[in-house]
Amino acid sequence: MASLTHALTAHTRLVGIIGWPVKHSLSPSMHNAAFAARGMDWAYVPLPVSPKWVKEAVLGLRALGFRGANVTVPHKEQVIPFLDHLTPEAQAIGAVNTIVVEEDGRIWGTNTDADGFLNDLLAHDVQVEGEPVLVLGAGGAARAVVYALARAGARVTIANRTLGRAVELARQIHMVLPGASFRVVEFSAESLTREAEAHTILVNATSVGMWPDVEASPWPSSTGFGRIKVVYDLVYRPRLTRLLRDAQAWGCRVIDGLGMLVRQGAESWRLWTGQVPPVDIMRQAVEEALREG
Secondary structure, three states, rough: OOOOOOOOOOOEEEEEEEEEEOOOOOOOHHHHHHHHHHOOOEEEEEEEEOOOHHHHHHHHHHHHHHHHHEEEOOOOOOOOOOOEEEOOOHHHHHHOOEEOOOOOOOOEEOOOOOHHHHHHHHHHOOOOOOEEEEEEEOHHHHHHHHHHHHHHOEEEEEOOOOEEEEEEEHHHHHOOOOOOOOOOOOOOOOHHHHOOOOOOEEEEOOOOOOOOOOOOOOOOOOOOOOOOOEEOOOOOOOOHHHHHHHHHOOOOOEEEEHHHHHHHHHHHHHHHHOOOOHHHHHHHHHHOOOOOO
């Protein structure tokens, strides 16, 4: 965790991250660097919470005077029953990654992953409106990505090894965004070869390729990238996954998931503090933490 530049007092505003485990989280480094850069009397702390104590942890944020918290696996869905209300984003995605505690004690939840993903695409000058986008996966990360893409007007195709999960994801998002365009396809080399000729953007929303399995890839080795121009991998450990290396060799433009991590965190920071987040400082802190860790 980034070292604090000031002593903690009874006036220090507290935020943190709830998960199990949280010892490898990069969020403390990112947020504390932002507080230090702005000279703010705030501190961000890791909060390891066993699954059996989720209710107590959420309600304890209010009791202990926390301003809010991030939520990571496995608690993103489990915290929902203990919140006073959810934003439309959290309702649509079905998961909460940010909790805000208001001055009057109200606790509400939102999900900044969708905005973090879209904001990172925009930072890389990638426009998705009207574009055919192929998303790999139908888990928690995929829900945020598919919602973000559909909201932005992309034509989304979901490929998942369990076809029923992809169908259910499309159904859930379509209930919230009835005008969105969805397709669901089988996750097979034959199917993905066809889809690669019909899409311009590919997003890996699975954890395949994450450290330590750095030679694994969600994309079949026998399948080229067809007409795909941009490949985005939500994985950021390592920065250049096997998927991105293969796509780069094919001639695709590649983007790793570090920017989404930083920008979803920056949106949480804005909600807690009411200030414009220092995104560059936050990204630098995460890059430094990755090099050290």
